Amino acid sequence: MSMDPSLSPSVPHDAGLDPERRTWLLATTAMGAAAATAVAVPLVSSFAPSERAKALGASVTIDPSGIAPGEVRVVEWRGQPVWVMRRTPEMLASLDGMQDLADPDSKLRQQPPYATNTRRSIRPELLVTVGICTHLGCSPVTIAQGSQNPSVPADWKGGFFCPCHGSTFDFAGRVFRNKPAPTNLVVPPHRYLADGTLQIGEDGEEAA
Numbered sequence: 001m002s003m004d005p006s007l008s009p010s011v012p013h014d015a016g017l018d019p020e021r022r023t024w025l026l027a028t029t030a031m032g033a034a035a036a037t038a039v040a041v042p043l044v045s046s047f048a049p050s051e052r053a054k055a056l057g058a059s060v061t062i063d064p065s066g067i068a069p070g071e072v073r074v075v076e077w078r079g080q081p082v083w084v085m086r087r088t089p090e091m092l093a094s095l096d097g098m099q100d101l102a103d104p105d106s107k108l109r110q111q112p113p114y115a116t117n118t119r120r121s122i123r124p125e126l127l128v129t130v131g132i133c134t135h136l137g138c139s140p141v142t143i144a145q146g147s148q149n150p151s152v153p154a155d156w157k158g159g160f161f162c163p164c165h166g167s168t169f170d171f172a173g174r175v176f177r178n179k180p181a182p183t184n185l186v187v188p189p190h191r192y193l194a195d196g197t198l199q200i201g202e203d204g205e206e207a208a
Protein backbone atom coordinates (compact mmCIF):
# COMPACT_ATOMS: atom_id res chain seq x y z
CA MET A 1 0.00 0.00 0.00
CA SER A 2 1.48 3.33 -0.93
CA MET A 3 1.22 6.45 1.19
CA ASP A 4 -1.76 8.68 0.59
CA PRO A 5 -0.46 11.18 -1.96
CA SER A 6 -2.56 13.88 -0.41
CA LEU A 7 -0.59 13.53 2.78
CA SER A 8 1.17 16.83 2.98
CA PRO A 9 3.16 17.27 6.15
CA SER A 10 4.32 20.75 7.03
CA VAL A 11 7.90 19.65 6.75
CA PRO A 12 8.48 18.02 3.37
CA HIS A 13 10.40 14.80 3.60
CA ASP A 14 13.19 16.01 1.43
CA ALA A 15 12.25 19.06 -0.59
CA GLY A 16 14.10 22.20 0.38
CA LEU A 17 16.61 20.50 2.61
CA ASP A 18 19.94 21.52 1.17
CA PRO A 19 23.03 19.73 2.46
CA GLU A 20 23.95 22.51 4.90
CA ARG A 21 20.47 22.62 6.40
CA ARG A 22 20.33 18.84 6.59
CA THR A 23 23.63 18.75 8.44
CA TRP A 24 22.40 21.44 10.77
CA LEU A 25 19.19 19.61 11.51
CA LEU A 26 20.97 16.40 12.31
CA ALA A 27 23.54 18.22 14.40
CA THR A 28 20.92 20.14 16.35
CA THR A 29 19.02 16.93 16.91
CA ALA A 30 22.11 15.42 18.42
CA MET A 31 22.67 18.53 20.57
CA GLY A 32 19.04 18.61 21.57
CA ALA A 33 19.22 15.00 22.51
CA ALA A 34 22.27 15.66 24.60
CA ALA A 35 20.51 18.55 26.30
CA ALA A 36 17.54 16.35 26.96
CA THR A 37 19.60 13.95 28.99
CA ALA A 38 20.10 16.71 31.54
CA VAL A 39 16.41 17.05 32.18
CA ALA A 40 14.91 13.76 31.18
CA VAL A 41 15.39 10.08 31.69
CA PRO A 42 15.32 9.03 28.04
CA LEU A 43 18.66 8.67 26.35
CA VAL A 44 19.28 9.08 22.68
CA SER A 45 21.51 6.63 20.94
CA SER A 46 23.62 7.47 17.94
CA PHE A 47 22.37 7.93 14.42
CA ALA A 48 21.76 4.66 12.70
CA PRO A 49 22.07 3.52 10.02
CA SER A 50 23.00 6.56 7.98
CA GLU A 51 24.78 4.52 5.32
CA ARG A 52 21.50 3.06 4.18
CA ALA A 53 19.92 6.48 3.94
CA LYS A 54 22.40 7.89 1.49
CA ALA A 55 20.24 7.30 -1.53
CA LEU A 56 17.44 9.85 -1.48
CA GLY A 57 14.13 8.08 -1.23
CA ALA A 58 15.53 4.88 0.13
CA SER A 59 13.78 3.27 3.03
CA VAL A 60 15.71 2.50 6.20
CA THR A 61 15.28 -0.67 8.22
CA ILE A 62 16.24 -0.97 11.86
CA ASP A 63 15.78 -3.47 14.66
CA PRO A 64 13.84 -1.65 17.39
CA SER A 65 14.13 -4.46 19.92
CA GLY A 66 17.21 -2.94 21.51
CA ILE A 67 15.61 0.43 22.22
CA ALA A 68 15.17 0.68 25.97
CA PRO A 69 11.99 2.04 27.56
CA GLY A 70 12.12 5.81 27.42
CA GLU A 71 14.96 5.81 24.89
CA VAL A 72 14.89 7.62 21.57
CA ARG A 73 16.93 6.31 18.68
CA VAL A 74 17.59 8.81 15.92
CA VAL A 75 17.57 7.36 12.42
CA GLU A 76 18.50 9.35 9.35
CA TRP A 77 15.92 9.02 6.61
CA ARG A 78 15.95 11.24 3.54
CA GLY A 79 18.33 13.54 5.37
CA GLN A 80 15.92 14.01 8.25
CA PRO A 81 16.22 12.85 11.84
CA VAL A 82 13.48 10.32 12.51
CA TRP A 83 12.93 9.48 16.15
CA VAL A 84 12.06 5.97 17.17
CA MET A 85 11.02 6.09 20.81
CA ARG A 86 10.00 3.21 23.03
CA ARG A 87 7.44 4.79 25.30
CA THR A 88 7.02 3.56 28.85
CA PRO A 89 3.60 2.59 30.23
CA GLU A 90 3.58 5.89 32.10
CA MET A 91 4.25 7.83 28.92
CA LEU A 92 1.43 6.00 27.15
CA ALA A 93 -0.93 6.62 30.05
CA SER A 94 -0.18 10.32 29.85
CA LEU A 95 -1.65 10.48 26.35
CA ASP A 96 -5.18 9.53 27.33
CA GLY A 97 -7.27 12.56 28.10
CA MET A 98 -4.45 15.00 27.44
CA GLN A 99 -5.86 18.53 27.53
CA ASP A 100 -5.16 21.68 25.53
CA LEU A 101 -3.94 19.99 22.37
CA ALA A 102 -4.36 21.79 19.06
CA ASP A 103 -5.23 18.64 17.11
CA PRO A 104 -5.85 15.86 19.63
CA ASP A 105 -7.43 13.50 17.11
CA SER A 106 -4.81 14.05 14.42
CA LYS A 107 -7.34 15.37 11.93
CA LEU A 108 -4.70 17.24 10.00
CA ARG A 109 -2.76 14.96 7.72
CA GLN A 110 0.51 14.92 9.55
CA GLN A 111 0.57 11.13 9.68
CA PRO A 112 -0.47 8.15 7.54
CA PRO A 113 -3.96 6.76 8.19
CA TYR A 114 -2.62 3.88 10.26
CA ALA A 115 -1.14 6.35 12.73
CA THR A 116 -4.33 8.36 13.13
CA ASN A 117 -4.98 7.27 16.69
CA THR A 118 -4.29 8.62 20.16
CA ARG A 119 -0.76 7.24 20.20
CA ARG A 120 -0.09 8.16 16.57
CA SER A 121 1.63 4.86 16.01
CA ILE A 122 1.22 1.34 14.73
CA ARG A 123 2.61 -0.35 17.83
CA PRO A 124 1.44 1.38 20.99
CA GLU A 125 4.86 1.57 22.60
CA LEU A 126 6.86 2.68 19.55
CA LEU A 127 6.60 6.28 18.39
CA VAL A 128 8.07 6.94 14.94
CA THR A 129 8.16 10.63 14.12
CA VAL A 130 10.25 13.20 12.30
CA GLY A 131 12.17 15.09 14.98
CA ILE A 132 11.72 18.50 13.40
CA CYS A 133 9.49 21.18 14.91
CA THR A 134 6.63 22.11 12.60
CA HIS A 135 7.13 25.81 13.29
CA LEU A 136 10.49 26.71 11.80
CA GLY A 137 12.32 23.43 11.87
CA CYS A 138 14.27 23.36 15.11
CA SER A 139 14.89 20.14 16.98
CA PRO A 140 12.75 19.61 20.10
CA VAL A 141 14.15 17.93 23.21
CA THR A 142 12.58 15.48 25.60
CA ILE A 143 11.45 16.71 28.98
CA ALA A 144 10.17 14.11 31.42
CA GLN A 145 7.22 14.43 33.74
CA GLY A 146 8.23 15.95 37.03
CA SER A 147 11.04 17.97 35.54
CA GLN A 148 11.76 21.26 37.26
CA ASN A 149 12.56 22.81 33.90
CA PRO A 150 10.92 26.26 33.91
CA SER A 151 10.18 25.95 30.20
CA VAL A 152 7.24 23.64 30.89
CA PRO A 153 4.23 24.10 33.17
CA ALA A 154 4.03 22.63 36.65
CA ASP A 155 1.47 20.05 35.56
CA TRP A 156 3.64 18.89 32.63
CA LYS A 157 3.01 15.22 31.88
CA GLY A 158 6.15 14.77 29.82
CA GLY A 159 6.80 15.26 26.14
CA PHE A 160 8.91 17.33 23.80
CA PHE A 161 9.88 20.98 24.03
CA CYS A 162 11.22 23.10 21.19
CA PRO A 163 13.80 25.53 22.60
CA CYS A 164 13.61 27.93 19.66
CA HIS A 165 10.19 29.46 20.32
CA GLY A 166 8.67 27.32 23.04
CA SER A 167 6.35 24.92 21.26
CA THR A 168 5.46 21.85 23.29
CA PHE A 169 4.33 18.40 22.20
CA ASP A 170 3.13 15.36 24.09
CA PHE A 171 4.69 11.90 23.77
CA ALA A 172 2.61 11.29 20.64
CA GLY A 173 4.03 14.40 19.01
CA ARG A 174 0.75 16.29 19.36
CA VAL A 175 1.28 20.01 19.66
CA PHE A 176 -0.30 22.00 22.46
CA ARG A 177 -2.65 24.88 21.72
CA ASN A 178 -1.53 28.47 21.33
CA LYS A 179 2.03 27.58 20.49
CA PRO A 180 4.04 28.75 17.47
CA ALA A 181 4.08 25.29 15.91
CA PRO A 182 0.84 24.96 13.94
CA THR A 183 0.62 21.20 13.65
CA ASN A 184 1.60 17.91 15.21
CA LEU A 185 4.98 16.39 14.44
CA VAL A 186 5.09 14.45 11.19
CA VAL A 187 4.80 10.67 11.30
CA PRO A 188 6.62 9.25 8.27
CA PRO A 189 5.42 6.19 6.38
CA HIS A 190 6.63 3.08 8.12
CA ARG A 191 5.81 -0.55 8.71
CA TYR A 192 6.95 -3.61 10.62
CA LEU A 193 8.28 -6.49 8.59
CA ALA A 194 7.57 -10.11 9.36
CA ASP A 195 10.68 -10.47 11.49
CA GLY A 196 9.71 -7.49 13.63
CA THR A 197 12.13 -5.03 12.08
CA LEU A 198 10.96 -1.50 11.42
CA GLN A 199 11.10 -0.12 7.90
CA ILE A 200 10.88 3.67 7.62
CA GLY A 201 9.83 4.99 4.23
CA GLU A 202 7.28 2.36 3.27
CA ASP A 203 3.63 2.20 4.24
CA GLY A 204 2.32 -0.87 5.88
CA GLU A 205 -0.02 -2.42 8.33
CA GLU A 206 -2.91 -0.89 10.18
CA ALA A 207 -2.59 0.24 13.76
CA ALA A 208 -2.88 -2.47 16.39
Ligand code: FES
Binding pocket: 133, 134, 135, 136, 137, 138, 162, 163, 164, 165, 166, 167, 180, 181
Ligand atom coordinates in the same frame (compact mmCIF):
# COMPACT_ATOMS: atom_id res chain seq x y z
S1 FES B 1 10.98 26.22 15.58
FE1 FES B 1 10.02 25.16 17.19
S2 FES B 1 8.84 26.66 18.16
FE2 FES B 1 9.78 27.72 16.52
